[in-house]
Amino acid sequence: MSKSLKKAKDAQKDYRWIKKLVTKAYDISTGEAEKGKKRQVVANLFVGDWTKCLGTEGQESQIKFRGGEGYVPSDSIGEERILEIYFIDVGQGDSILIQTADDKRILIDGGRDKSAYSFIRWKYNLKKYHKDFDAVIMTHGDTDHTGGLFPLLNDDHVLVKAIYHNGIAKRTKKPVLGKEEKVKGKEMLVELYSDIEDLEPKAGELTRTYKKWVEAVSQARDRALQSNIDFKCIRADQNTEPLVLDKKKPLKISFLNPINLDSKNSPKLMKFGRPSETINGNSVAVLLEYGKARILLCGDMNEKAEKQFLEHCKQETPIAHVFKANHHGSQDFTTEFLRIIQPWVTVVSSGDQPDYGHPRANPLGSLGRYAPNVIERPLLFSTEIGATFKGVDFKSEDVGIQLYEKTNYGLINVRTNGEWLAAGRVYNRRRGKGRYAKSLWDWERYAFNLKNAKPLTDTLTRAA
16 A cells, blocks of 8 residues: 555544535534524535535534535434446536445546546546555547546556556558458457557557557556566466455456457457457446446447347346446447346436447437346436537637537436446536635436346435
């Protein structure tokens, strides 16, 4: 454990965590309100949000939270921390941050630009503190998944212990994806890398994105080694040893894709057609298991890859409660794949720039159709729909032009303690009048009992 992480853990000894689905924080206590002062809501806090207890007054606690201070019922905070998953709004791209109950972090993809990095930098105050990441997973090398990883890996305030990838490196000349072989009539990729040192001598042959990838991973490796961290760079496939974090309540991360069609020492990946199809189809896919909760994240897997996955799948049906829709809601999918997943909650990560028309109508309709019968109202979140804009008038030479400014990023929150599952997003920004809060958000929120799929109230108990 790094010194900076130990310091952060020591500071968290006084932390408490919101244990109700949504809790209102007020600017003054009930006691002060009874003296005639008007009470204002200064924040709506979501389950799992951190707080620091500053004191108690009657049945209320004065707390500090991100962005302010306030008073909440004492029974709305507790010492149990839960698993937090953030589907970050990066426009057209993917980025998923996983925060464990034991303060471990994993980042899957980073989007195209600095949107994800900016969120992480804000969340962990990287300008002031250092943070360790147990793993960074690059599902595949497309720019809309890798671009935002570079600033994170190059940040001196970040220490990464392990990097997982699909082993494919794209070159500027043919064969674009390295050497190929025909095995039993099928074209396969055979020139795959594992450790980043395998690629460093070939950097001159690589595309610009992969050159930057080599440089960034090398920087992260050197920084880890200087801090006496045993850094690993691992090519992942269905045979890769699962990553298990936290001892008290383990989070197990299993690797399900790409499918290695040969041995560990002689890996071969299926060629699915054009280089872009092959890179997407061989995305690293992971299954998160935490108590009863199961979350499936598959990058940009496409129809051909899903069919191959089904041939080799050894998972129980249904696979997952939460599913990050493949390839931003592309029409390149199979209903058979959705039938074995049967997600309760689906998140689509997409955007308008560049405009690929994602998400498409047929996968959106199918996602609801293939939810299990046990869940009466399946959920479908979209980072693009979650984002909101306001009009901004701009006048040039007496001609009015209507522009738009993003006022709310479409961050989708999923949180679980392994017994229940909560999902939500913020909306309706309103100005708060409290001393500390600059703005106030409402929550669209849902919660389910993982044992029987029954919806839960804000107290995380079943409605009467």
